[in-house]
Amino acid sequence: MSNRLFLPAALAFGLILFGACRAVHNDYVFFAGYVVLQYVVLATAWNLLGGYTGYVNFGTAAFFALGAYSTVVLHKLFPLPIPALMLVGGLVSGIVGLGMGYLTLRLRGVFFSIATLALAVVAQTLITNWDFVGGSRGVYIVRPNETPILGSYVQYLFLAMLVLAVIAVATARAIERSRLGYGFAAIRDDELAAEASGVPTLRLKLVATTLSGAFMGMAGAPLPYYVTYLDPASGFSLAYAVNAIAMPLIGGTANWVGPLVGAVFLGTAQQIATVTIESALNLLIVGLLLVGFVIVAPNGIVGLVHGRARGRSS
Amino acid sequence: MDLSYDLLTNAIVAGVLLGGFYAAVTIGISIAFGMLDIVNIAHPAFVILGSYIAYLLNTTLGLDPILGGLAMLPVFYALGALVYEVYYLAFERRGQESLRGLAFFFGLLFITEVALVLVFGVDYRFVEAPYIGPSLHLGFVGVPLRMLVPCVTALLMFGALQLFLSRTFVGRAIKAVSQNALALQLMAANPRRIKRTAFAISIATTAIAGALLIIIQPVEPSVGRDYIGRVFAICVLGGMGSLPGTLLGAMLLGIVENLTATFYGPSWSPAIAFGALLLTLALRPAGILGR
Numbered sequence: 001m002s003n004r005l006f007l008p009a010a011l012a013f014g015l016i017l018f019g020a021c022r023a024v025h026n027d028y029v030f031f032a033g034y035v036v037l038q039y040v041v042l043a044t045a046w047n048l049l050g051g052y053t054g055y056v057n058f059g060t061a062a063f064f065a066l067g068a069y070s071t072v073v074l075h076k077l078f079p080l081p082i083p084a085l086m087l088v089g090g091l092v093s094g095i096v097g098l099g100m101g102y103l104t105l106r107l108r109g110v111f112f113s114i115a116t117l118a119l120a121v122v123a124q125t126l127i128t129n130w131d132f133v134g135g136s137r138g139v140y141i142v143r144p145n146e147t148p149i150l151g152s153y154v155q156y157l158f159l160a161m162l163v164l165a166v167i168a169v170a171t172a173r174a175i176e177r178s179r180l181g182y183g184f185a186a187i188r189d190d191e192l193a194a195e196a197s198g199v200p201t202l203r204l205k206l207v208a209t210t211l212s213g214a215f216m217g218m219a220g221a222p223l224p225y226y227v228t229y230l231d232p233a234s235g236f237s238l239a240y241a242v243n244a245i246a247m248p249l250i251g252g253t254a255n256w257v258g259p260l261v262g263a264v265f266l267g268t269a270q271q272i273a274t275v276t277i278e279s280a281l282n283l284l285i286v287g288l289l290l291v292g293f294v295i296v297a298p299n300g301i302v303g304l305v306h307g308r309a310r311g312r313s314s
Numbered sequence: 315m316d317l318s319y320d321l322l323t324n325a326i327v328a329g330v331l332l333g334g335f336y337a338a339v340t341i342g343i344s345i346a347f348g349m350l351d352i353v354n355i356a357h358p359a360f361v362i363l364g365s366y367i368a369y370l371l372n373t374t375l376g377l378d379p380i381l382g383g384l385a386m387l388p389v390f391y392a393l394g395a396l397v398y399e400v401y402y403l404a405f406e407r408r409g410q411e412s413l414r415g416l417a418f419f420f421g422l423l424f425i426t427e428v429a430l431v432l433v434f435g436v437d438y439r440f441v442e443a444p445y446i447g448p449s450l451h452l453g454f455v456g457v458p459l460r461m462l463v464p465c466v467t468a469l470l471m472f473g474a475l476q477l478f479l480s481r482t483f484v485g486r487a488i489k490a491v492s493q494n495a496l497a498l499q500l501m502a503a504n505p506r507r508i509k510r511t512a513f514a515i516s517i518a519t520t521a522i523a524g525a526l527l528i529i530i531q532p533v534e535p536s537v538g539r540d541y542i543g544r545v546f547a548i549c550v551l552g553g554m555g556s557l558p559g560t561l562l563g564a565m566l567l568g569i570v571e572n573l574t575a576t577f578y579g580p581s582w583s584p585a586i587a588f589g590a591l592l593l594t595l596a597l598r599p600a601g602i603l604g605r
Contacts, residue, residue, distance in 0.1 A: 056416050058355075107595055110353045113416060114546045115595050117355075118588035121543050125585035136581070238539065242424050249417050284428040291421035294414040295404040 045215035051253030054188035067220030089221030097213020138231025252300030333568025334465030348555030349492035364524020383525030394517025547591035
């Protein structure tokens with residue numbers, strides 16, 4: 001399917017999904033669905049950098065929380081509608097992503113990953129010490145209960161996140177089959193060889209880190225309105241970083257389907273485990289699945305399915 | 315002026331003591347990451363595990379935490395050997411250690427932390443020992459025994475490991491495998507076995523480091539995260555795989571952190587470690603005493 005057809009098709013699929021959720025007549029579906037969609041965006045964004053170019057980012061939570069905190073700042077100064085907040089959050093995190101991209105000049109492989117972890121803690125310390133956004137005490141956000149067209153506010157947030165998820169997946173899919181995508185793959189396989197054959201590695205890496213960061217920021221922007229109370233410990237929670245890595249690795253990092261499958265599978269499983277078992281236990285499940293999958297099925301669910309299909313045809 | 319001079323001296327002394335403890339936490343990473351190229355970001359989680367075991371031994375048997383840590387050395391050694399075998403079979407042998415190996419250790423970190431939360435809850439735990447309350451007073455400088463004992467223990471462990479690595483056959487083999495594994499293989503030594511021993515030693519140090527941690531401060535499962543940045547900052551700052559560099563880096567970080575906490579407030583001190591790490595990585599990736 002060409003890129004021009006994919007986006008409308010995906011949007012149509014999203015709208016059907018939204019309609020189906022409305023038919024359930026229970027707002028909890030939207031409440032849980034929002035989290036799953038948020039993880040679709042995070043996993044896809046992480047994979048733009050981690051899966052395509054091979055640079056492992058441990059700082060997902062920082063980009064996500066910076067998006068959320070730019071919303072907090074704007075909420076205090078002049079409140080904007082959610083889509084505009086997403087753009088601002090994306091811009092802030094995108095700029096930080098660009099800065100992180102310049103780190104790749106000096107830092108390859110593991111050192112880059114450790115630096116992203118460091119970046120996350122520095123950002124968290126800055127936010128914790130910034131009283132304007134609540135500091136370590138956190139901040140309460142009062143949100144309207146109703147919106148004019150949709151009715152409940154959660155549905156509005158859900159719809160915004162749904163559109164963002166569709167855009168993120170479509171972007172990942174478009175990049176995968178473009179010159180950009182081949183350039184990313186060349187960097188992942190052998191950066192030195194890519195540079196030597198004329199691939200503009202730095203420019204491509206900057207595109208990847210900026211895009212990846214921007215999408216993470218956009219995913220975080222509506223968070224304050226969703227949770228209505230935000231403190232640094234929950235905004236910068238390690239769970240976001242672990243999930244953003246676990247979902248693509250469990251789904252498969254090679255293409256856009258993997259993070260989507262991983263996020264839907266793991267995100268839904270977590271939502272179910274949270275209500276039926278216990279929320280600490282569901283994090284344990286994520287960790288165990290992550291370790292299990294990287295050992296047993298290095299190419300994720302998509303790899304397993306492909307492997308089986310190939311086995312049958314030959 | 316007089317007061318701030320006192321404060322400064324006290325902060326520096328406290329920083330040196332803290333630095334000694336940091337060295338104990340980092341030495342395992344210096345071996346695993348600096349010498350073996352195994353990016354064990356779960357190292358601090360093992361330290362916390364060590365803390366909780368020292369806590370259990372202390373509260374149930376009344377055992378001194380440091381003795382408890384020593385008693386646990388063989389157990390942690392075996393645990394380390396096990397983790398290395400899994401790592402070798404699943405990643406190193408297939409040449410996939412970069413992305414998936416990293417994810418593996420990240421997962422281990424997370425599993426350990428959540429498992430500790432499930433077993434012990436998120437309350438702070440502490441141990442009891444005769445040297446936790448009192449302090450020595452040397453003029454205007456106060457030296458709490460709670461800091462001095464861990465620092466001295468850490469230095470002893472440090473010295474023992476330095477002697478082991480430079481004087482014994484196995485120790486030299488570990489240094490050799492960090493320089494050239496293929497050449498070692500040509501000398502009819504088995505790199506896998508030597509790396510397993512080295513990694514097991516690196517995990518064994520966390521039994522002691524964990525015991526020292528719970529002497530210095532009360533521990534809850536997520537405390538380990540603060541140390542991820544610190545240990546890698548120290549390891550990179552001092553120079554990869556150099557034990558004297560590690561000690562130097564640890565002291566430096568301890569002093570700077572303590573000065574920051576004294577003069578600007580403790581909520582800024584996490585940023586110091588990571589800021590130092592980012593700066594080192596950006597300016598001199600080889601570290602102070604790097605190869």
